[in-house]
Amino acid sequence: MDMLLNPLDRRHRLRDDIPVVPGAFPLVGHLPAIVCDLPRLLRRAEWTLGSHFWLDFGPAGHLMTCVDPDAFALLRHKDVSSALIEEIAPELLGGTLVAQDGGAHRQARDAIKAAFLPKGLTQAGIGNLFAPVIQARVQAWRDRGDVTILRETGDLMLKLIFSLMGIPARDLPGWHRKYRQLLQLIVAPPVDLPGLPLRRGRAARDWIDAQLRQFVRDARAHAARTGLINDMVSAFDRGDDALSDDVLVANIRLLLLAGHDTTASTMAWMVIELARQPGLWDALVEEAQRVGAVPTRHPDLAQCPVAEALFRETLRVHPATTLLPRRALQELQLGQRRIPAGTPLCIPLLHLSTSALLHEAPDQFRLARWLQRTEPIRPVDMLQFGTGPHVCIGYHLVWLEMVQFCIALALTMHKAGVRPRLLSAAEKGRRYFPTAHPSMKIRIGFS
């Protein structure tokens, strides 16, 4: 089937001398094709229009998209702003550090980042906290024999991120419900009526924020308790310029959001790749047997190169964050083009992650490209996490939990004499935006 583009929109138009991709629908623009078929849309636009073109994101407007590898450097450019993120998703990301620039961004980030570095994660014993939760989950998969993978990894990741925050497990079901409603804000049409996603999403956000505000108060009252929220509250309160509780609450909510869908999708793709490539599974089992136990500290991750390569290659081929929005504050040179001040920009991480200019045989899933490399990881090798001042805070955490998960899965399934098997078509129903993920329906058997 051809792409979800409007056959009636065939006009060739220019904005600021840059071509607009034809095929936009009224109101939703190119969103149907962006959500369901982004790689093909980008390739076709590059092939027919060149490296710079406008995509129509419906309610979020047109963003000038550049598929040239130079676009990656925009993420470090001093004249490029992240405030467009708040304009696009004010309900969900307004007031959070991902949408801020300069001093305000630095102040909020500084209060959080230490807890997410290898030292902070090891000191807080995060690996020990996660290992039994992951092991119990893969054990349950083995007992059940088959699972709907994305639902399962979504549940598991929510459990992990809540335990990281120090949110009691008994409260999880209530949070689960509210969290799902909160996510509706991403796609909610701007109509505020009872029963519609916008109203429900806002109510869920208010509920979550009220709970988080209580956690912040509790953290201040019993400063000795552990959990990331406590660490963040102490760091915020220690700062010279104390930030308001609203800022703190919005950023804790950001962490819950940022650390969930992305990791659930990556973990699901890892299992899918292991199921469809028996050689990968065999290599992982061999490594898991050699190390013998799930690693719990960052220094131990070096013992698991196959699991690490699997994490990096899965993200390279299936990046969870596909597009990053920015705005040019001044006129810029981008590749061969001058971009006027004020231009809204789209940096297509997905396209760069699978570009032949950056990787040999980019469409092939090859652990060897990581296992055989001798030079250290460069920013462009982990571009799926962004770069520059907004580079993902969760990178080391994701690395830890993905390696833990791989080793736990291999040990548990191998002990039971089973391996993962794909029970449905992997490519059908995948989505690329706002975050990318495999189809919700994909089932994996263990036999």
Ligand code: HEM
């Ligand atoms: C596979 C998993 C993940 C991927 C692919 C991913 C990807 C990204 C990307 C591309 C950015 C840059 C956004 C931008 O420049 O506008 C980002 C930022 C961020 N990520 Fe992640 N992320 C992942 C997991 C996590 C986790 C587990 C956490 C924390 C629990 C987290 C917290 C954040 C935060 C707070 C930011 C904003 C940083 C800032 O604006 O300074 N992420 N992530």
